[in-house]
Amino acid sequence: MSEITVREATESDLDWLRKRIVASSVFSIPHCRDVSNEDVMSAAEEDFDRLLREEYHVAMLIAVNEEEERMGFLLLNLDHTSDATGERQSLIEDLDVEPKYWGTPAVNRLVKRAAQVTAENGLKYMVGRVSEGNRRTLLKSMRLGFTVERYHMVLGCSPEGRVPLPGRPEAERAHEVSRKKRRKRRGSS
Numbered sequence: 001m002s003e004i005t006v007r008e009a010t011e012s013d014l015d016w017l018r019k020r021i022v023a024s025s026v027f028s029i030p031h032c033r034d035v036s037n038e039d040v041m042s043a044a045e046e047d048f049d050r051l052l053r054e055e056y057h058v059a060m061l062i063a064v065n066e067e068e069e070r071m072g073f074l075l076l077n078l079d080h081t082s083d084a085t086g087e088r089q090s091l092i093e094d095l096d097v098e099p100k101y102w103g104t105p106a107v108n109r110l111v112k113r114a115a116q117v118t119a120e121n122g123l124k125y126m127v128g129r130v131s132e133g134n135r136r137t138l139l140k141s142m143r144l145g146f147t148v149e150r151y152h153m154v155l156g157c158s159p160e161g162r163v164p165l166p167g168r169p170e171a172e173r174a175h176e177v178s179r180k181k182r183r184k185r186r187g188s189s
Contacts, residue, residue: 072097
């Protein structure tokens, strides 16, 4: 395994970053929502543009191998406020590793550097969000030292009152499809 380092994003990373953010956005859609992948990808692009405008409080971290190939990224909001305590803390806005680098320590390195950046900015806590159905990411987060602090509840609503959530078609439940199935679909081993 080659050495992995984490650096700040540069201007030359922005196109790659935009593509990865848009492509990976479908993995964060909760399975109970009926929003289309296209709508989520469009919103992800708008969010990235917003982050670029507000870059003074956003750290854009890139994991690279010793060949300087980009492996993944972490976008860290350094101006997030806890709605529970009112404390300033950092928020992982987005985290993604290229599929060919899944299973490498890239996520560990990105999270470690993000924790350091958080502390360097005088903050004591870093938070992230994981969709309820994304068990793999939840377990990985806990192995990295995160603790489940709160649950985010959602209720379907109509003029008549509460209604069941519509849910997503099985084919669009990106984070619930096994890695093996995704690789098979892409034609790789």
